[in-house]
Amino acid sequence: MSALTNAIDILRCFSTSRPDLSFADVQVLTGKPKSSTSRLLRSLRDCGLLEQDPHSRRYRPGLLTFELGRLHRAHDDLIATAERELRDVCARTGHTGYIAVLDGYQQVVLRIVTGSNPLRVVNPPGQRTPAIITSNGRAMLARLSDQEIRARVPLDYPKVPANSPQNFTELMARLNEIRRTGISDAADEAIEGVGSQGFALASGESGELIGIAVSYSVQATTEIERANVRRELGAMAARLRRITGDPLGQTIEQLAGLAS
Amino acid sequence: MSALTNAIDILRCFSTSRPDLSFADVQVLTGKPKSSTSRLLRSLRDCGLLEQDPHSRRYRPGLLTFELGRLHRAHDDLIATAERELRDVCARTGHTGYIAVLDGYQQVVLRIVTGSNPLRVVNPPGQRTPAIITSNGRAMLARLSDQEIRARVPLDYPKVPANSPQNFTELMARLNEIRRTGISDAADEAIEGVGSQGFALASGESGELIGIAVSYSVQATTEIERANVRRELGAMAARLRRITGDPLGQTIEQLAGLAS
DNA sequence: ACCGTTTGTTCCATTTTTTGGAACGTAGTC
DNA sequence: GACTACGTTCCAAAAAATGGAACAAACGGT
CATH class of the missing domain: 1.10.10.10 (Winged helix-like DNA-binding domain superfamily/Winged helix DNA-binding domain)
Known part of the structure; x- marks a missing residue:
């Protein structure tokens, strides 16, 4: 040795x-x-x-x-780091990847990584969407404090698609679920027939928060394929949290350490 | 090897x-x-x-x-305490703060506190610079014994900017000035057009030594503003020396000797 | 397509470093 | 003052690093 x-x-x-x-x-x-x-x-x-x-x-x-x-390149910039990883996952799964940031209670798409599957890109970069109706949007909200969430979501709860949380209570239930699992999903919300899974990533250093999602056609994917996406996203989240020093990654690491 | x-x-x-x-x-x-x-x-x-x-x-x-x-030094009390105080001063003055440590005759930037003034951060964390050409670098050197300084500075005195001490004699004159006043300054040395004032802080307990500086654009500051920075730094140094038990006047070697 | 060049890897006998048990300090403690 | 916990140094055996040379791969110009 x-x-x-x-x-x-x-x-x-x-x-x-x-x-x-x-x-x-x-x-x-x-x-x-x-x-x-x-x-x-x-x-x-x-x-x-x-x-x-x-x-x-x-x-x-x-x-x-x-x-x-x-x-280390992790200091280059959070988005570029995430985009590199997202590219790999999209290449493997063939689905389309999104990176977005939170602005108030809306999210803004920053990057799109098109996969091999012919799913038309309906959310071009710059697209604004209520964060409460997307997987990565909710994942980002879940990383905020309850107080912060309440401050961001309009008091007059907006009209949303049928599959999205219909009121503040339903929203908080969804967010708490995300806090437990670390992964968020959506189906038939922002766009009919489109589903996605996502997670949020924070920089341990700047506190910058981004939301990452992989989206696909609900009809054209099987339950098995969606489970595969979930695995890929979970692994990607773990890698990125290490690289970016995301405090959530450390918590998860500690929990894993206690378990073993 | x-x-x-x-x-x-x-x-x-x-x-x-x-x-x-x-x-x-x-x-x-x-x-x-x-x-x-x-x-x-x-x-x-x-x-x-x-x-x-x-x-x-x-x-x-x-x-x-x-x-x-x-x-690295994630749980370092000396640095955490200094950073808190530095944050206050930078918030009040709008200038950019630096915390660095000495390594041989060079210094390495550990922390940066960006102020409101639009002076781009030119020395990112991890940056190595000869300690003899910065305000806080010289302040740290001034806390060493003459013998230790002589041992650290290369015999073949390095080529330095015009405003920096050009030889060992000039350096010692600058350091003795710092020993008298407790505050160190620099202008147009490491970076053209940038000035700074700084001081060194030691932990009375461990003998650990750090250098703290506030830097600003030379053109964009008046003599009055620089005098204000000097007052702020002097007050900050006094507060920190009390908190950390820094016996100014003792060399680091003496401190380390007492600690062990 | 061919040849020369640049760039990097693998081989292997020789040299050098590492290894780890045991002996040897050095405090702190009862 | 013996005892113990904690580290360091010693030294012969064992293992790894060394570097010149042969080898391989990628590139570039014609």
Whole structure:
């Protein structure tokens, strides 16, 4: 096993729930002999990959990781990062992808990724739609506080399609469902015959919030295919939340950690 | 030379001015044979410290550096406290605030607080700059012993902008001035047309040292406004020194010695 | 299509580093 | 003052890195 591999094994011990580690922690987590741990920790500290608190003598990620992390493409821009991932998913599933942002209680489409399936693009970039009648729109709303949601949705609840939540109570039920599952869906709402599934993504750094959806023809897709889309979206959400530092991703990670 | 050392040599080739590198770039910058470069780049990619663009085949810092970078000093009280105070000052003055740490004779920007003034952020987090050409960099150096300063500044004194200290003697004169007043300033040094004032803050407990600065456009500020910034910084420094137990007048070496 | 060039990977005997058990510090504690 | 927890250093055996050379793949010009 190479020195680099061992170094990485140590670095991978750190996480949001374990931002710093003692010598003993590292030894237990890596299962390596004391001598190896001692030498390796010293090397990592000397080269800047780790820092050691002079008082507690605990180790934490070093200045070099900070500098390099700032160069990672995730800092380019949230939308471009999401678009790259969405392109992959659309290529695999053949469906059409959307990226939107929230503006008041409406959403604005920013990017469209056309898939191979011949579903006409009905929501061009710039299109405004009430967020309460789309999958990604509701996903974004679900990320706001109840108070914030109430402030955004007009008191005079708008007239919406039959499949959409018909009043504020129904809306909150839908949003709470999304908060539980992390994924949102819609069918025959904004456009007759079109269904979609989506989720919301936040940047851990700027707090910027975007909604991502994949849409398809309801008739032309089977239940199996829609389940596949759901899996793809779930995996995509997990990847993006890691890359963008979405706080929701960390919560989910912690829950997964507790379970295992 | 160990595998880890070589790996670090490669990682240190990346910077804000060089966020991605080709195989050839790395080979030239490290001066290593092709075979070694090839193997090491593959290892770094496989372990997540580097990513490779599938199209351009260029390398850039990987997801692991991003994740670790987010953990760097995430729970650092000194920085969190300073950032809160800096936010207030930047809100009042409209200028842009920086928090940096010293690494050798260079400083690395850790935090930025953007003000309301439209001065584009030119030093993003992670940016490395010689500490001798910035206000907060010199303020940090001034907190070291003369011996330690001499050890850090390269014997072959670097080429610096016209307004910066041109040699070691001039540098020490500037640093002694900072030691007297507690505040440091700069104008037209690291960036043409940009001035800044700053100070250094140490934790009385750990000996940790950070540099805080507020920067502004030289043309767009009056002498009166700069005097106002100076007052604000002086007051902020006093508040922070009380909170963090910074015994101004003691060198960092003395502090670190007492702590351990 | 062909040849030369650039660019990167794989091979392998030699050199160098890593490994991990054991002996050796160094505090803190009862 | 012995005991213990915590780390570091030593050293011979084992494993990995090295780098020149052969090899492969992609590109570019004619």
